[in-house]
Amino acid sequence: MAYTPPPEFGTPEFLVRLQRQDRDAIQKVVHEFLPQILRAARGAGLQEHEADDVTQQVFLTFIETLPRFEGRSQVRTWLFGILYHKLREARRGFQKQDKHDDIDETLETRFDDRGMWQNPPRKADNDLWDQQIRKHLEECLETVPERHRLAFVLREVEGLETKEICNALDVSGTNLGVILYRARNRLRECLESRGFEER
Amino acid sequence: MMKVPGMFSCREVHEHASMGTYDELGMMARIRFAMHLMMCVHCARYVRQLKALGDYARRMLGGQPDPERCERIETVVMASCDGHKH
Numbered sequence: 432m433a434y435t436p437p438p439e440f441g442t443p444e445f446l447v448r449l450q451r452q453d454r455d456a457i458q459k460v461v462h463e464f465l466p467q468i469l470r471a472a473r474g475a476g477l478q479e480h481e482a483d484d485v486t487q488q489v490f491l492t493f494i495e496t497l498p499r500f501e502g503r504s505q506v507r508t509w510l511f512g513i514l515y516h517k518l519r520e521a522r523r524g525f526q527k528q529d530k531h532d533d534i535d536e537t538l539e540t541r542f543d544d545r546g547m548w549q550n551p552p553r554k555a556d557n558d559l560w561d562q563q564i565r566k567h568l569e570e571c572l573e574t575v576p577e578r579h580r581l582a583f584v585l586r587e588v589e590g591l592e593t594k595e596i597c598n599a600l601d602v603s604g605t606n607l608g609v610i611l612y613r614a615r616n617r618l619r620e621c622l623e624s625r626g627f628e629e630r
Numbered sequence: 631m632m633k634v635p636g637m638f639s640c641r642e643v644h645e646h647a648s649m650g651t652y653d654e655l656g657m658m659a660r661i662r663f664a665m666h667l668m669m670c671v672h673c674a675r676y677v678r679q680l681k682a683l684g685d686y687a688r689r690m691l692g693g694q695p696d697p698e699r700c701e702r703i704e705t706v707v708m709a710s711c712d713g714h715k716h
């Protein structure tokens with residue numbers, strides 16, 4: 432399911448056209464990536480109208496900053512980076528708050544001091560997962576800090592590679608690992624606490 | 631499962647799986663990882679659940695947005711692009 436952008440987007444000629452704010456090149460990029468940006472904005476927790484608004488702003492900023500785009504990252508990564516900055520401006524939840532997270536304490540209780548499970552994951556009830564997962568996952572996503580949520584969505588839904596997400600969110604690989612670790616475990620713990628367990 | 635020297639502990643498996651650092655493991659470490667999963671029902675379940683979590687998130691959030699909505703935003707963006715330059 433890995434996404435491949437149109438090959439033209441990676442060529443030096445296309446880069447030059449973008450830097451000159453060539454209308455046709457811009458339109459191609461807007462058309463290709465607008466649905467992805469919109470989807471990621473929604474996935475990161477914005478309401479529909481907010482997501483529309485932020486998506487529009489992302490592309491306006493994209494067009495404005497094109498003369499500075501050096502093509503060192505892919506166009507898509509650059510766009511997700513702008514999205515991240517817009518979300519940070521708009522939402523306090525996007526401030527970096529990586530120092531402490533109470534999911535870490537929850538996870539501490541899962542393992543003994545030799546690193547073995549002392550409180551292992553419970554077996555999921557497959558039928559329940561299928562029927563009710565949507566509602567529960569939606570509610571559990573609400574409990575994930577927005578920045579972590581965006582990282583999770585970029586990885587799992589948009590399929591971005593580690594390097595791309597690090598670029599877009601301006602974090603190190605180690606930091607991203609911690610963010611994804613917390614997001615995934617928070618979601619899994621939340622679902623488990625809602626009874627996704629053995630009958 | 632017993633801790634065996636040279637093997638991954640459950641905690642390490644859990645960390646590699648949820649941080650995404652599994653992708654960076656070398657071949658030998660991947661084999662040790664796979665061996666752990668074969669022997670440890672808890673970690674195997676944990677890894678399965680994380681994978682299911684990703685699948686469900688993709689199914690729930692990964693659909694194509696409404697094309698008309700996209701077109702509307704695209705029109706606004708391109709209009710301001712034209713206004714901006716002339």
Ligand SMILES: [Zn+2]
Pocket residue numbers: 548631639640641643666670672673674
């Ligand atoms: Zn284990």
